[in-house]
Every structure is written in structure tokens, then in C-alpha cells.
Amino acid sequence: MKFTCEKALLQAGVSIASRAVSPKSTIPALEGLLLELRDGGLLTITGYNQETGIRTTLSVEAAETDAIVLPARLFGEIIRKMPDDVISFETQGRQVHLTCGMSEFNLTGLDPEDFPELPTVEYQNSFTIPETTMRSMIAQTLFAVSQDESRPVHTGSLFVIEEDHFTLVAVDGFRLALRKEPVSSCNGTFQFVVPGPSLSEVEKICREGEEVVEVHQGQRHVLFKIGETILISRRLEGQFLAWRQAIPRNNPIIITAQRKELLSCIERVSLIVSEKLKSPLHCRLQDGKVDLSTKTAIGEARDCCMVEGDGQGLEIGFNGRYLMDALKAASCDQVNLEFSHPITPCIIVPTQGEENFLFMVLPVRLKSEY
Numbered sequence: 001m002k003f004t005c006e007k008a009l010l011q012a013g014v015s016i017a018s019r020a021v022s023p024k025s026t027i028p029a030l031e032g033l034l035l036e037l038r039d040g041g042l043l044t045i046t047g048y049n050q051e052t053g054i055r056t057t058l059s060v061e062a063a064e065t066d067a068i069v070l071p072a073r074l075f076g077e078i079i080r081k082m083p084d085d086v087i088s089f090e091t092q093g094r095q096v097h098l099t100c101g102m103s104e105f106n107l108t109g110l111d112p113e114d115f116p117e118l119p120t121v122e123y124q125n126s127f128t129i130p131e132t133t134m135r136s137m138i139a140q141t142l143f144a145v146s147q148d149e150s151r152p153v154h155t156g157s158l159f160v161i162e163e164d165h166f167t168l169v170a171v172d173g174f175r176l177a178l179r180k181e182p183v184s185s186c187n188g189t190f191q192f193v194v195p196g197p198s199l200s201e202v203e204k205i206c207r208e209g210e211e212v213v214e215v216h217q218g219q220r221h222v223l224f225k226i227g228e229t230i231l232i233s234r235r236l237e238g239q240f241l242a243w244r245q246a247i248p249r250n251n252p253i254i255i256t257a258q259r260k261e262l263l264s265c266i267e268r269v270s271l272i273v274s275e276k277l278k279s280p281l282h283c284r285l286q287d288g289k290v291d292l293s294t295k296t297a298i299g300e301a302r303d304c305c306m307v308e309g310d311g312q313g314l315e316i317g318f319n320g321r322y323l324m325d326a327l328k329a330a331s332c333d334q335v336n337l338e339f340s341h342p343i344t345p346c347i348i349v350p351t352q353g354e355e356n357f358l359f360m361v362l363p364v365r366l367k368s369e370y
Contacts, residue, residue, distance in 0.1 A: 001064055016054060029115040054201065068091055121216055131212065135206035154173070162189040192235050202226070207226075269293065279295055280366055311339070326348050
């Protein structure tokens with residue numbers, strides 16, 4: 001294999017593919033990147049951890065085609081530290097010679113035959129959506145993906161495509177995050193679950209702009225095509241929460257708050273709460289205001305946020321971090337908060353454009369001292 005390439009271009013490709021590399025594996029090749037140079041000067045770089053595979057393609061000045069596996073961490077560091085110039089890459093057997101400016105490196109690679117093939121995705125269903133939209137939808141729901149491996153299906157997000165809309169849902173047993181957007185090039189009604197770590201990588205790969213992401217569902221895997229990069233992830237199997245039935249609507253108590261003001265109040269009151277000093281956020285919903293307070297072993301904190309609407313004196317407790325996560329993810333200036341009873345969830349929706357997102361946070365039991 002022999003080619004030359006601008007450092008920035010090669011570094012970007014290595015960085016993207018490295019996201020799927022196994023830090024430790026019983027298969028040594030999976031701790032590396034597979035580089036394949038094809039006719040026409042197309043270099044593909046692949047990382048794979050047996051759950052998620054990422055392959056990106058870039059154009060290089062090629063002289064000889066071949067393939068090799070290189071240790072991902074070391075190769076990435078070498079490319080990153082090289083001067084901003086053209087990199088020359090040449091192999092002789094499993095020996096690799098790299099030069100850039102006055103810098104030279106010799107590395108030993110692995111046989112590309114040891115690198116497992118990426119799964120084949122049989123295209124059953126597909127849709128397209130702008131990269132910016134996909135990235136924002138993932139960012140606004142990923143925080144609610146469960147970390148509890150006892151319910152594997154909830155360690156991913158549910159993709160629901162019906163008619164001309166795409167709904168993304170994440171739940172962890174204490175909260176729910178939902179985003180909905182119109183889609184095009186959709187070929188029916190279908191749904192599947194994608195692991196949270198895979199979606200985190202999709203979010204990082206997506207760029208600003210209106211270029212589209214192609215999403216293809218296969219029988220056991222799902223493929224995301226983002227520009228010159230593809231990401232293949234296994235699907236999670238199991239019965240996902242019946243989320244439509246789980247969301248209580250027509251709640252009798254609705255207050256409207258300035259999102260940033262309410263978030264700031266909760267952040268201030270939560271300063272005395274930590275992983276070691278846990279305490280619920282006590283909310284008293286009154287006419288035109290919400291009183292917030294909490295108490296831990298090191299002290300007490302109180303604050304007040306002005307709102308529109310009458311809370312009817314409802315007293316309810318929450319995990320403050322869960323409320324903060326939802327308010328940070330909400331992409332609007334004003335939100336409606338819906339309540340019913342001290343033991344039913346809080347529903348957070350935008351004051352305008354309600355179909356865009358919905359967050360649900362379950363309450364916690366208040367301590368008797370309140």
C-alpha cells in the first residue's frame with residue numbers, strides 16, 4: 001500500500017473510525033483500525049467493537065492498493081502529533097513507513113484477514129433526515145437512556161417512524177424524553193431500538209448543515225450513512241415501554257415558566273445536593289410562583305421562581321438533576337409544566353409547538369421534615 005494525504009484529512013478519518021475501536025479485546029485486530037486502499041484512490045478506515053462499526057472513506061493520492069491493520073491509539077497519536085503537511089504512507093509486508101516533513105515512523109501492522117467483517121445490513125426500511133436535526137434529537141433525548149443492564153432494551157432509544165414523522169423516545173424508569181420531527185423518503189411504518197452508545201457516536205459524527213442522514217433498518221442491525229461515513233449498530237431486542245400509555249395528559253394543573261429562570265433556580269437550590277448528600281427537590285406550586293427548597297446534612301437552600309398559572313398549592317418532590325436535565329434539553333424560551341397529584345409525573349412541553357418535544361419526570365417521596 002502506498003499513498004499520500006493531507007494530515008488534516010487523514011487525522012479526521014482516523015478520529016471518526018476510532019470511535020468504534022475496542023479498547024481491549026480478545027481479538028487483537030479489533031484494537032486497531034483496518035486501512036484499505038482501493039483503485040481510484042479511495043482509502044477506507046474501519047473501526048469495529050463487535051457491537052458498533054464505523055467506516056469512513058477519503059480520497060488520497062494512491063500508488064499501490066492493499067490493506068493493513070494498525071493499532072488505533074498509537075496510529076492516531078502519531079498522526080495527531082505530525083506537522084501540518086502531507087503524510088506519506090507506505091507498506092512492505094506488515095511494516096509501515098510514515099513520513100511527514102522531517103518526521104518518520106516505522107510501525108508493525110497486523111494481517112487484515114484477522115479483522116472481522118462488518119455486519120451486512122439488509123435494507124428492510126429506511127428514511128432520511130437532516131444531520132442537524134438528527135444531532136439535536138439525539139442530544140435532547142440521550143440523557144434519559146437507561147444505564148440498567150437488567151432491562152437491555154431500555155439502554156437504547158426507540159425509533160418510531162409512522163406516516164411522515166419520526167419520533168425518538170428514551171426512558172430509564174424515572175423519566176422519559178421524546179422528540180418528534182417530520183421526515184422524508186420514508187417507506188412505511190416501522191420501529192426499532194438503537195443502543196445509546198451507538199447514538200452517542202452518531203451525534204458526534206453529524207455535522208452542521210442540511211446534508212441528510214440516511215437511516216436503514218435491517219433484520220438485526222441498523223445503518224446510518226452520514227456523508228462519507230457509515231455507522232452500523234446492532235439493534236436491541238425486547239419489549240420497549242408502551243410510552244404513549246405511560247404519558248398522562250389532560251392534567252388539571254398547568255404552569256408556564258421561563259425555562260432559563262426556572263433552571264437557574266433549581267441549580268442554585270441543588271448546590272447543597274451531591275451523590276453523597278442526596279435530597280429531593282421540594283416544590284410548592286402556588287399562584288404565580290413556585291417555591292423551591294431542599295435540605296441536606298450540610299444545610300438548607302430555598303429559592304422562588306415566578307410563573308404564570310395557579311399551582312393550587314400542590315407540594316411535590318423531584319430528583320433535581322432529572323428536572324435540570326430536561327430543562328437543559330428543552331430548546332425553547334418558555335415551557336409548560338403539567339401536574340395532577342403529588343404521586344404522578346410532571347410533564348414538560350414547549351409553550352408553543354407542543355409536538356416538538358415532551359419530557360416526563362417521575363416524582364419522589366418527600367421527607368417528613370417538609
